[in-house]
Amino acid sequence: MRELDVVVIGAGQAGLSAAHHLVRVGFEPDRDFVVLDHAPRPGGAWQFRWPSLTYGKVHGMHSLPGMELTDADDSLPSSEVIAAYFDAYERRFGLRVHRPVDVNAVRDGERGRLLVETSKGTYAARSLINATGTWDRPFWPRYPGQETFRGRQLHTADYPGPAEFAGLRVVVVGGGASGTQHLMEIAEVATETHWVTRRPPVFREGPFGEEQGRAAVAMVEERVRRGLPPQSVVSVTGLPLNDAVRRARERGILDRLPMFDRITPDGVVWSDGRAVDADVILWATGFRAAVDHLAPLGLREPGGGIRVEDTRAVRDARVHLVGYGPSASTIGANRAGRAAVRSVTRLLEGVPA
Template sequence: MTATPDVDILVIGAGQAGLSVGYHLRRLGLRPEQDFLIVDHSPAAGGAWQFRWPSLTLSTVNRVHDLPGMSFEETLPAGSDNAQAATAVPHYFELYEKRFDLRVHRPISVTVVCDRATAATCPNQQVDGLLHAELKPGATVRTRGLVNATGTWDKPFIPYYRGAETFAGRQLHAHDYRAATEFEGKHVVVVGAGITAVQLLDEISQVTTTTWVTRREPVFRTAQFAPEDGRAAVAMVEDRVRRGLPPGSVVSVTGLPEDARVRAMRARGALDRRPMFDHIEPDGIRWADGGFQRADVILWATGFRSALDHLAPLRLRGPGGGITMGGRLATRVESDPRIHLIGYGPSASTIGANRAGRAAAVELTSYLGIPTHPNRPED
């Protein structure tokens, strides 16, 4: 017999995705801390935005999409284009949490989630038909359903290349980047072909010498990014996760925007891209043809992976390393419909997270048979 849960739905993460889920659960009439609970490991509101580098301003960041029910613009003072994203966006999230009374509990990390099929992996849990989320600091939440919205920021990815451990200079991921000025007088190798790589390459190449290295030839988009381009990118990723494959790169479909900043970089030679090196040596990198580049710093702008380690005992991944997803917007784990993932696959973008938040809230409450009373949260 199933035991009584602490809450019907546990939401892990309070970034764009988690707050969107909370909003839609409130609209369905669920009560925070009684019917659902949101926990977040960050010290304050703002998701990953609060950890972005200081030079990332609202004028340089990719568009910040509004959370449902409240405009980002209404929280900004006049002339705020140069405001730091790491300040402005968390302020918006904080006001949003208060307006819709989401009652996020932080800082709380979920270390592991178990169920009755994994009792041997999680010896502290009871076999009672519920999902058990073990929290840090020490507590356990028993829940009937789970929405995982942990995103990717806490899972920076650095590929291994032979000799990396011998490098005498500094290696860091874009996750840990703060300012270009710390690299003055050093030669920096920037690795990666995404928007973040280009942004950081732009900043660093203005204060010191750089080498840009990518696995594939970057494709720049001169035409304006149209809605159909976004839909094509999302459809590609959605198709992969519905087939149980790991999500692919969206940049391969959308390309990199050719704006004034990129044209300036091209003019000063910062976009003279080199192919991926063969291995790393103590004082630089060496290509397969024998060519060598001395380097003091290797900056890996090589993306992130979904932060899902705490779900490992549930054995959600298939043989190919991906998680087979279903539901209207591919947020539902096919092998366990009690679990929805937002920020995985097509819902990884901010606008995708908004749409997925509603889909997950509606589908999960329906699957669990939770009575809903649709309403608009009070402003």
């Protein structure tokens, strides 16, 4: 068992930002703190993005603190561009990320320490910065008859790009940015596509400025403060109405259907008798926070979420969540990493939060 001041779980944008700020204030990697990441290589969740998501299609990618991402080729897959950038960042600042390491559970230990149980042993930490994001917890809704479907069902987390859907009939479920991107790509090669969402999509005209950004973050932050699960970004910002989306709407690709009532062996049906045959159902239904390893600490509120103030878990001031709720964006993750390190430093110095 290794005793450390801080354990950082996750080496995506939020985890690397936190690690960077720990180094800046004097913590030494592998002596005072350790960064654990379950992914096989640098890049966070970006390394798993589908190949057709090129860097030029990425919205609002902010550089990590202290090192800009410059001269990126917009035509390359974002998975390659951002993974290479994260790799260079880790090496430049000597962050020494340990991977692949699976964190199985975090428990209360002796002398006020947290026991971080992993596939490579146990760490006893005075504080924890959790930056595990959402990619590992794809959300699959359940509908009657789902198990009878004879075609293929997959989630955004498994999306391989449009080529595999050539000549097929595809139902895309989900009103977020990923769903619309998948649909517009697949429509170019599929025989037939249908777009199904629970709520009518809201398309946002004009630029998304600082004022709108603050309002969106405030709405998500309010839910987190109340101990509710964070909402998706699109639920509070709407979908950007760019040229590609306008063209897709004109062609009828983004004509939305309400949510179906059940799934049959051959497709989906609605209670009014409408039916659509399908070879594939693609669930672009988002993700949930990957925080199951924190369950032994009892951080969840009755509403199902973890109540967080600033980055501190209200039920345990030793635990900080970054990239969670209002900080689940690249710029939010940067700020949360810095805030978490400030709070951790005060905690370790014995100053009340």
